[in-house]
Amino acid sequence: MVVSxxxxxxxxxxxxxLLGLLSVSCLAxxxxxxxxxxxxxxxxFLVVGDWGRKGLYNQSKVALQMGIIGEKLDVDFIIxxxxxxxxxxxxxxxxxxxxxxxxxxxxxxSLQKQWYNVLGNHDYRGNVxxxxxxxxxxxxxxxxxxxxxxxxxGPDMAExxxxxxxxxxxxxxIDPEDEVxxxxxxxxxxxxxxxxxxxxxxxxxxxxxxxxxxxxxHTIKSAGHHGNTVELGIYLLPIIQAYDVDLYINGHDHCLExxxxxxxxxQFLTSGGGSKSWRGDIKWWNPQEMKxxxxxxGFMSVEMTQTEVDVNFYDVSGxxxxxxxxxxxxxxxx
Ligand SMILES: *[C@@H]1O[C@H](CO)[C@@H](O)[C@H](O)[C@H]1NC(C)=O
Numbered sequence: 001m002v003v004s005x006x007x008x009x010x011x012x013x014x015x016x017x018l019l020g021l022l023s024v025s026c027l028a029x030x031x032x033x034x035x036x037x038x039x040x041x042x043x044x045f046l047v048v049g050d051w052g053r054k055g056l057y058n059q060s061k062v063a064l065q066m067g068i069i070g071e072k073l074d075v076d077f078i079i080x081x082x083x084x085x086x087x088x089x090x091x092x093x094x095x096x097x098x099x100x101x102x103x104x105x106x107x108x109x110s111l112q113k114q115w116y117n118v119l120g121n122h123d124y125r126g127n128v129x130x131x132x133x134x135x136x137x138x139x140x141x142x143x144x145x146x147x148x149x150x151x152x153x154g155p156d157m158a159e160x161x162x163x164x165x166x167x168x169x170x171x172x173x174i175d176p177e178d179e180v181x182x183x184x185x186x187x188x189x190x191x192x193x194x195x196x197x198x199x200x201x202x203x204x205x206x207x208x209x210x211x212x213x214x215x216x217x218h219t220i221k222s223a224g225h226h227g228n229t230v231e232l233g234i235y236l237l238p239i240i241q242a243y244d245v246d247l248y249i250n251g252h253d254h255c256l257e258x259x260x261x262x263x264x265x266x267q268f269l270t271s272g273g274g275s276k277s278w279r280g281d282i283k284w285w286n287p288q289e290m291k292x293x294x295x296x297x298g299f300m301s302v303e304m305t306q307t308e309v310d311v312n313f314y315d316v317s318g319x320x321x322x323x324x325x326x327x328x329x330x331x332x333x334x
Contacts, residue, residue, distance in 0.1 A: 049081030049251025051274025052101035067108020081251030082120030082217030089126020159209035224253030
């Protein structure tokens with residue numbers, strides 16, 4: 001009897017341990033990636049959004065200029081702010097749009113770098129798992145797309161927090177019009193959003209990077225066609241303000257835009273000019289905050305060191321339309 005009592009005890013202990021493991025894995029941390037800076041300690045990258053249209057609507061022209069600027073800045077990687085494939089994401093891993101809109105378009109040698117992609121609302125209208133599939137990475141080694149993840153560059157010079165914003169927007173659930181969204185892996189929605197925000201907050205809290213950059217598809221602040229995304233203002237903005245995020249980078253509005261904030265040092269940068277643009281409906285915005293708005297196609301570059309960040313916006317011809325810089329002191333620990 002004593003022996004079996006011990007066995008029962010052991011079983012209880014083991015199952016308690018397993019349950020513990022299970023609850024830990026439910027609050028899984030965001031997947032992390034690392035990207036080394038250049039030997040001189042600097043880092044540069046391009047940002048493009050809302051692009052996959054098989055080269056049409058000036059997508060190819062933007063790609064050509066990205067190649068030229070990418071070479072000039074010797075970019076380390078490219079960030080895509082989502083809406084990677086129009087109109088309805090990819091149909092599957094064998095959808096030729098992957099080649100027609102990505103591999104065969106961004107062909108310049110300087111763009112043969114790692115691409116870090118998030119999903120946009122149009123991507124959710126297709127087969128989401130296809131875009132997340134490692135099989136795409138096998139077909140084109142530049143491709144990396146996750147719903148949400150963290151990229152540490154430097155090490156610890158810049159930390160990027162890529163956030164899946166589409167599930168946060170009520171409209172796609174309440175009033176999807178005639179569109180069908182692929183919510184596999186997202187439902188129940190409340191849990192998904194709650195966990196994601198907790199993960200982002202804990203990662204921001206623990207970050208020791210000099211520069212903190214949050215990337216999402218949807219706008220927080222924008223004077224463009226879609227305007228502000230109310231849900232992100234409620235869910236995401238308080239977190240990114242609390243942890244001193246330097247830049248919020250997004251797409252969704254098909255324009256190039258820079259809005260600063262009278263309340264915090266954060267800069268809101270929209271790079272959604274990867275293809276179709278010229279929407280023509282611009283809302284009024286406080287001129288004290290509105291630094292730049294361009295309704296046409298283009299992209300953005302960021303160059304950074306431990307102490308300085310330089311942002312540039314370019315049009316389809318590679319002209320610099322807007323420049324912005326900021327600097328920080330090296331911390332005394334360094
Ligand atoms: C392509 O870019 C040129 C130059 O900005 C512009 O005049 C033209 O309207 C654009 N085409 C489309 C389809 O947006």
